Amino acid sequence: MNDVAKQVPTGGVTPHLTIGDGKASDAIAFYVAAFGAEERGRMLADDGSRLMHAHILINGSSVMLNDDFPEYNGGPASLPASVTLHLQVDNADAWWNRAVAAGAIIRFPLDNQFWGDRYGQVTDPFGHVWSIGAPIPA
Known part of the structure; x- marks a missing residue:
């Protein structure tokens, strides 16, 4: 288990956001500016450019996020967006x-x-x- 994974608390529910167009890093910057998020860690995918996993804290709660990997899930457009x-x-x-x-x-x-x-x-x-x-x- 890597250091980022160890920081995600057990129990409860942690939202995990998939960000389209390779903009997960931009999303983290936005959440820092908009909601005072604290970045806890990030891991790049093997391609060296897309964000495979990131962990941030917003108002004391964990949020995980990653770039879209359409080769695995069809992309954000195919995912429900009712959250x-x-x-x-x-x-x-x-x-x-x-x-x-x-x-x-x-x-x-x-x-x-x-x-x-x-x-x-x-x-x-x-x-x-x-x-x-x-x-x-x-």
Whole structure:
């Protein structure tokens, strides 16, 4: 087992994102800028260019990602895309503003919701939907 694999926690559920067009490294840079991600490690594929595996932490939770390998799975277009990644944070406005400044596209505007959270959704440049929520400030 390599050092990157040892860092992924056991138990729970860890999202694993496949990024198309060889842009997994760009996705990591975006997640650092948009969500304050911390890169824990990465491994290149044997071709020396595509990212086979990476591990980042966002808001204390693990996210794994890799470049697309269409020769194995048919590419991202063939995969279901009905997932929203939720970030429950301390300050929704701060996280929201950082994500939008980094290039996220507003999908569902940030606003106070009836269930008691300040909540909204953005789409990252790689097609993944992120929801951001925090309790409405008193």
